[in-house]
Amino acid sequence: MGLFGKKRKGYSENRLLGDPLLPIPTHLKDIFYATGNKNCESYVCGKIICSCKCGCFKVRIYAEEVNGSPYIREYKDGYAMVVKASCEGCEKEHLILDISKHGWDGFICREGVTVPDEELSLRSCPKCGCENHSIEICIHSDGKADFIDEIADCSLSDDFDEDDWVDAFGCMGIGLKCLGCGRNYSYLIDYEAS
Ligand SMILES: [Zn+2]
Numbered sequence: 149m150g151l152f153g154k155k156r157k158g159y160s161e162n163r164l165l166g167d168p169l170l171p172i173p174t175h176l177k178d179i180f181y182a183t184g185n186k187n188c189e190s191y192v193c194g195k196i197i198c199s200c201k202c203g204c205f206k207v208r209i210y211a212e213e214v215n216g217s218p219y220i221r222e223y224k225d226g227y228a229m230v231v232k233a234s235c236e237g238c239e240k241e242h243l244i245l246d247i248s249k250h251g252w253d254g255f256i257c258r259e260g261v262t263v264p265d266e267e268l269s270l271r272s273c274p275k276c277g278c279e280n281h282s283i284e285i286c287i288h289s290d291g292k293a294d295f296i297d298e299i300a301d302c303s304l305s306d307d308f309d310e311d312d313w314v315d316a317f318g319c320m321g322i323g324l325k326c327l328g329c330g331r332n333y334s335y336l337i338d339y340e341a342s
């Protein structure tokens with residue numbers, strides 16, 4: 149009974165951490181914990197937990213805010229959107245999204261520009277002023293086979309590896325929940341990357 153229990157536990161942990169069939173981008177692999185039971189090759193939802201096991205972050209964002217919702221924002225001669233999260237437990241900073249690097253448009257097409265760190269602004273809850281947030285992420289992907297077809301169609305097969313499919317996702321939704329008054333307020337960043 150004990151041994152069976154252990155085996156099952158090991159299996160489910162491995163599955164959460166690195167199932168090759170889930171579209172978890174490379175840069176999030178170590179801090180993304182898949183949740184729920186709807187995850188598959190084209191969709192994954194999960195939460196961000198730092199390697200120190202802390203799930204509480206201060207979040208800095210570069211985006212254009214329109215009616216309380218964030219959108220891609222101009223920077224110099226291009227467009228940008230960046231989300232960075234600093235762990236409250238160990239102060240390590242994690243890059244969550246930079247549209248010049250991630251998703252189909254950023255990773256494959258190199259669209260978007262990078263913005264210097266000082267352009268990002270710290271997110272605080274408009275209801276209670278708290279700066280600590282938990283982070284949930286949902287990703288949509290067209291899957292590995294589709295990615296291999298697409299890069300072949302664009303004559304990019306020599307430039308990318310088939311395992312790169314996880315970094316060429318189509319959409320990323322980032323949900324920030326205030327840890328001060330969490331039930332009352334959350335902030336959603338919805339990015340369509342292709
Ligand atoms: Zn940490």
Ligand SMILES: [Zn+2]
Pocket residue numbers: 273274275276277278326327328329330333
């Ligand atoms: Zn709040």
